[in-house]
Amino acid sequence: MATKKQYKIIVLGAQGSGKGTQADLLSEKLEIPAVSMGDLLREEKRKKTQKAKEIASYIDNGLLVPYKITIDLIKKAIKKNKKGIIIDGFPRNMEQATVFDKFFKPTHIIFIKISEKETIRRLAGRRNCPKCRKIYHVTFNPPKKKDICDRCRAKLIRRKDDTPEAIKKRLEIFNKITKPVVKYYKKKYGLIKIGGENSIKKVHEKIMKKLSK
Numbered sequence: 020m021a022t023k024k025q026y027k028i029i030v031l032g033a034q035g036s037g038k039g040t041q042a043d044l045l046s047e048k049l050e051i052p053a054v055s056m057g058d059l060l061r062e063e064k065r066k067k068t069q070k071a072k073e074i075a076s077y078i079d080n081g082l083l084v085p086y087k088i089t090i091d092l093i094k095k096a097i098k099k100n101k102k103g104i105i106i107d108g109f110p111r112n113m114e115q116a117t118v119f120d121k122f123f124k125p126t127h128i129i130f131i132k133i134s135e136k137e138t139i140r141r142l143a144g145r146r147n148c149p150k151c152r153k154i155y156h157v158t159f160n161p162p163k164k165k166d167i168c169d170r171c172r173a174k175l176i177r178r179k180d181d182t183p184e185a186i187k188k189r190l191e192i193f194n195k196i197t198k199p200v201v202k203y204y205k206k207k208y209g210l211i212k213i214g215g216e217n218s219i220k221k222v223h224e225k226i227m228k229k230l231s232k
């Protein structure tokens with residue numbers, strides 16, 4: 020009997036590249052969980068703790084959350100998902116990448132490329148389900164009923180860091196701090212590079228084609 024392939028995938032890309040959406044689609048197809056560092060942090064942020072307040076002060080201003088908080092969260096997630104995992108939004112700086120590389124050896128790194136103009140267009144219209152985390156866009160991927168999640172019926176929200184000021188800061192961080200991580204992984208493992216400006220379905224199909232090679 021053929022054994023099921025074990026996938027340990029990292030999805031990299033700028034804000035609005037669609038990495039969260041693609042990680043979720045891959046998760047359904049490959050039947051392994053997609054873990055988003057942004058979601059893990061937002062979950063922590065909702066708790067009534069001092070740490071939650073600290074996390075909010077970074078996220079809401081478009082800044083990276085301190086290393087120690089993120090590394091603890093990712094370690095827990097990996098321990099829980101030993102049979103395969105898709106990681107979205109981690110690592111995002113070289114400090115995270117060098118430590119992470121010591122205990123997580125990816126089978127594939129997917130890099131979704133997108134222009135800055137498209138990023139801004141997408142993030143400005145993005146809506147999120149606070150309950151099941153499904154991601155929508157008011158024009159390109161709207162819910163069937165305005166502002167209501169198709170999957171769980173919760174009222175959609177607009178993220179606090181999807182404001183023009185926070186978007187600008189997040190893009191600066193991606194260009195200065197996360198790009199070296201992309202380079203590092205490219206050199207070490209090679210990248211599956213995908214143009215992210217096609218439709219969600221097309222990008223997904225392209226990724227699946229490359230993964231099956």
Ligand code: AMP
Binds near residue numbers: 084112
């Ligand atoms: P995302 O949902 O991936 O757009 O992430 C939203 C926000 O969460 C980022 O702007 C950061 O404030 C924080 N965040 C996500 N991933 C990381 C990470 N690897 N390191 C530090 N902060 C992060």
